[in-house]
Each structure stands twice: as structure tokens, then as C-alpha cells.
Amino acid sequence: MLQLNGKVAVVTGAARGIGRSISLALSTAGADMALIDLTADSLQGVLEEVTANGSQASVHGCDxxxxxxxxxxxxxxxxxHDAVHxxxxxxxxxxxxxxxxxxPEDWEAPIRTNLTGAFNCTKAAVRPMMRQRSGRIINIASVVGLIGNAGQANYAASKAGLIGxxxxxxxxxxxxxxTVNAIAPxxxxxxMTADLPETVTQKLTENIPLGRMGKPEDVASAVAFLASEEAGYITGQTLLVDGGMVM
Ligand SMILES: NC(=O)c1ccc[n+]([C@@H]2O[C@H](COP(=O)([O-])OP(=O)(O)OC[C@H]3O[C@@H](n4cnc5c(N)ncnc54)[C@H](O)[C@@H]3O)[C@@H](O)[C@H]2O)c1
Structure with a gap:
């Protein structure tokens, strides 16, 4: 069982989906949580869940x-919280x-959120981490940043940029x-994937050796590992959490 007792974790986009699941996994491992999303209101549900796990938690509405x-x-x-680990x-x-x-607006929007947003948060978090001489940064990229995808040039470029x-x-x-690592789900x-037509998801699933779409928890447990002491000698890596789809 991974232990994150005494650690403070900041998760962006924590209100739902993968971010919510990551917040639950880190709080289950004992971390205190600072949850960020566009509005503080959208984070109330997750706040209740991580608090029920025993975390000291705060919510922050921030673009x-x-x-x-x-x-x-x-x-x-x-x-x-006095620290960011x-x-x-x-x-x-x-x-x-x-x-x-x-x-041009739609080209730029994912780059601004997915890449510049990560730059902004990294710059803000790294100061206290440098003072502590320890820290873990985990960037949620995408397999699309490695292999590209028709119809997602903007998103793929943002995620390839995040890997860089x-x-x-x-x-x-x-x-x-x-340490700084990426996860490519x-x-x-x-x-985010709810709008894909049934035919598309069926076709995608056929190309996944594990035979199913992933769950947010699949990504969250990989994040909890990379955040742990046990992952202390891993840095600069991109870990694919994709059921074997890209190999
Ligand atoms: N779902 C997938 O299949 C998949 C695959 C690969 C990578 N990812 C990546 O995983 C991450 C989470 O995806 P998800 O599927 O949970 O998405 P989602 O749309 O369900 O959740 C994203 C969250 O980010 C928040 N957010 C968006 N812009 C923001 C901003 N400017 N400031 C603060 N918060 C903002 C949203 O409000 C939302 O709560 C994303 O980076 C996504 O690209 C998802």
C-alpha cells in the first residue's frame, strides 16, 4: 500500500473524470489535497469525498x-497547507x-489550457519544491501526443508539447x-469521451489488447505510484496507461 501521509498534493481539473479519481486515490494514500478547477462550486462533491478519506483539503476556483x-x-x-509536495x-x-x-482560436485553446496551463502551475509549484529539495510533478498527456490523431492536431500538439x-x-x-513524469492515457x-459514437468506441476497443476502454481509476493508480517514495528513481518518463493499445 502506497503511503502519502504528510504530503500535500495539488490536482488541476479535479472536479470530475480523471482529476476526481486522482484526487480520491491520493487522498486514500493519505495525502492532503488542494483541488483546482474553473470554479470552487464544481469541486464541492470531490471535497466531500476526499475529506471523508481523512484528508485536510481545500478548493480553489482558478483558470x-x-x-x-x-x-x-x-x-x-x-x-x-504550508507546502506543495x-x-x-x-x-x-x-x-x-x-x-x-x-x-485559429480552436487551434490555440487546447494549447493554452493543456500546455501553458501546465507551465503556469509548474512554475508556481516548483518554488516550494526547490526549497524542500523534493517534489513530484505528474503531467497527464495522452497517447495522441505520441501517435497523433486525425481531427486532433491541436490537442495532439498540446500533449506532445507536454511530453517535451x-x-x-x-x-x-x-x-x-x-521528479517529473508524464502519463499518457x-x-x-x-x-471527455462520452460523445464518441458507439461505432467509434467499438472500433477503438477492438484495437485494445485488454479489450476494454480504460477507467479513470486506471490512470489514478499510476499517478499514485509516480507520486510515491517508491518511484523516486523514475524521472522524465512517459508511462502509457492504454490497455496495450500503443506498443
Ligand atoms: N478521457 C480520455 O480518454 C483521456 C485520454 C487521454 C488523456 N486525457 C487527459 O486527461 C485529463 C483529464 O481528462 P478527463 O477525461 O477527466 O476530462 P474532463 O473534461 O472530464 O475533465 C477536465 C476537467 O478540467 C477542468 N478544466 C478545463 N479547463 C480548465 C482550466 N482552464 N482551468 C482549470 N480547470 C480546467 C474542467 O472543468 C474539468 O473539470 C485531460 O488532460 C485529458 O486531456 C483524457
């Missing part, structure tokens, strides 16, 4: 694309369309005892 709001939120988190950059969006139909950010920051922060059942 991670807003640099000043992120800086103010991390100041608030440090005032309330674990950062999970999970918040993400899609704006799918074929490239020829992609507007992961490797570069792993090199920059390694000497301070901070395959197809996971959440609101």
Missing part, C-alpha cells in the same frame, strides 16, 4: 491559463476538428530532488 490567477492560487495553497497537471480540453476547418515540457523540466529539476471513459 489555469491565467498566469496571475495561478500565482495567487498557489499563494493561497501555501498559506493553507505533489503537482498533478491534469486539467485539459479538446477542440476537435480537421485541420482545414480548424479556426516533462523531459526538459525533469532535466532542470533533477538535481533538486524533484489511452481511451478512458469520462465526460
Amino acid at each position: 489555469i491559463t491565467d498566469t496571475d490567477a495561478v500565482a495567487a492560487t498557489f499563494k493561497e495553497i501555501l498559506e493553507q 505533489i503537482l498533478v497537471n491534469n486539467a485539459g480540453i479538446t477542440r476537435d476538428n480537421l485541420l482545414m476547418r480548424l479556426s 515540457l516533462t523531459k526538459s523540466t525533469a532535466k532542470e529539476f533533477g538535481s533538486r530532488g524533484i 489511452g481511451f478512458i471513459t469520462t465526460d
